[in-house]
Amino acid sequence: MEKFQIVGKRQEKQEATLKATGMLKYTGDLFVPNMLHCKILRSPWANAIVKNIDKTEALKVIGVVEIITYDDVPKILSMHQFLHVPEIMFKDSYLLEHHVRHVGDRVAAVAAETLEAAEEALEKIKVEYEVLPAAIDFDATLSPDAPIIHEEALKGEDYVEMNGNVFDTVDISIGDVEKGFEESDLVLTRKYKTSKPNPAPLERAVVLCVPDGNKHVDIWATTQGVHAMRMNISSSLGIPVSKLTCHRVFLGGSFGAHIHTGFIENICTFLALRTGRPVRGEKSREEMFLAYGRHPMLLDLKVGFKKDGTMISLHSDVTDDTGSYAFSGSSKMMLAAGFTLSMYKCPNLRMSGRAVYTNTPPLTAMRGAGNPQASWAVESLMDEAAEILGLDPIEVRVKNMLSI
Incomplete structure (x- = not known):
């Protein structure tokens, strides 16, 4: 009888005992000697130009070691992608911004001996803003007179020709x-709009950056992608990836929130190199809600059915609100267009879409990454078609199900 090492044998989850005994270490449990605490000053405006920053009183706070602004950071357009594919790899942000594009955008960062000193310094930084009109939803950002959210961006290493606030398309x-619709017995045209829930993991975003004195930094962070984080930090700081070692730590939940590199990892790495000391940053719960969320989408569907419920033609047109920075907006738009028929077959199919900027926080993946939005729209339409045709909705689905 063939013997197996795994099959048919009880497998104990590696971290089960550590979790049950409370001994498992998360990023939030990591502290090192001589460590500085980082806090980020965030914009109260959805769209504004930073005209002046006065750090005088903030620098007087006992324990403050460093305060940085846009003037201090590399002027490198960088990315925060999980998938490093040139065709969807948009670079449109700096470590800190002089043009803030959403409430909560990054204006300045403080490194201090204590968290209390860092928070006190934030309150004493004086910022003068030139407030601009904001586009915070689909209608506003796609209107002819919408404020332009980004004047420039890179796709891979090439500058993108911006089309208003549309930064990428697929068709x-x-x-x-069209012939499929002509041959259909029933054609339905429907519009669906999805919301922006927050994944809200129990564990907040935490990062600890420890420099070694040789321009190398070890980084521990709440992340689902150490390699993507390493490349993103390298991109934004303009340093070789060989100077960064990113460590994977057990996560206290994510649901997509920690799949992308947020800005706090990059900023803390920059401060660690600048001060020569370890730097720890941790987002508050409010900051977590300003940083993550599922992409809201508009889905325009036109579907043609035969009387027996067979789907013979479909046009799915998707508009993806990616927030104020691209992050993974291009890929989520393409995924939503592609996932329109993730379960079903159709001989005539057109999938079109566009990813757009709005003056809202940049968005991430969340439990399905484009699939829930598309599937909800298609399944709603399948139910409606079955009712109109007088058919069992389950039978309609089985009839159109993909098979091997």
Whole structure:
């Protein structure tokens, strides 16, 4: 009888005992000697130009070691992608901004001996803003007179020709969609709009950056992608990836929130190199709600069915609100367009879409990354079609199900 090492044998979860005994270490449990605490000053405005920053009183706070602004950081457009694919790799942000594009955007960062000193210094930084009109939803950002959220961005290493606030598009066809609609017994045209829930993991974003004195930094962070984080930090600081070692730590939940590199990891790494000391940053719960969320989408669907419930033609048009920075907006838009028929077959298919900027916090993946938005729209339409045709909705689904 063949013997197996794994199959048919009880497997104990590696971290089960550590979790049950409270001995498992998360990033939030990590502290080192001589460590500085980082806090970020965030914009109260959705769209504004920073005209002046006065750090005088903040620098007088006992324990403050460093305060940085846009003037102090590398002027390198960087990315915060999880997928490093040139065709969807947009670079449109700096470590800190002089043009803030959403409430909570990064204006300045403080490194201090204590968390209390860092928080006190934030309150004493005086900022003069030139407040601009903001576009915070689909209608506003796509209108002809919408404020332009980004004047420039890179796609891979090439500058993108911006089309208003639309920064990427997709259009893919299979078969003859219009002919399919002509041959359909029932054609439904529907519009769906999804919301922006927050994944809200129990563990907040934490990062600890420890320099070694040789321009190398060890980084521990709440992340689902150490390699992506390493490349993103390298990109924004303009340093070789060989100067960064990123350590994977057990996560206290994520649901997509920690799949992308937020700005706090990059800023703390920069401060660690600048001060020569370890730097720890941790987002508050309010900051967590300003940093993550599922992409809201507009989905315009036109679907053609035969009387027996067979789907023969579909056009899915997706508009993806990615927030104020691209992050993974391009990929989520493409995924939503592609996931329109993740379960079903259709001989005539067109998938089109666009990713747009709005003056809202940049968004991340959340439990499905484009699939929930598209699937909700399609499944709603399948139910409606079945009702109109007088068919069992389950039978309609089975009839159109993909098979091997």
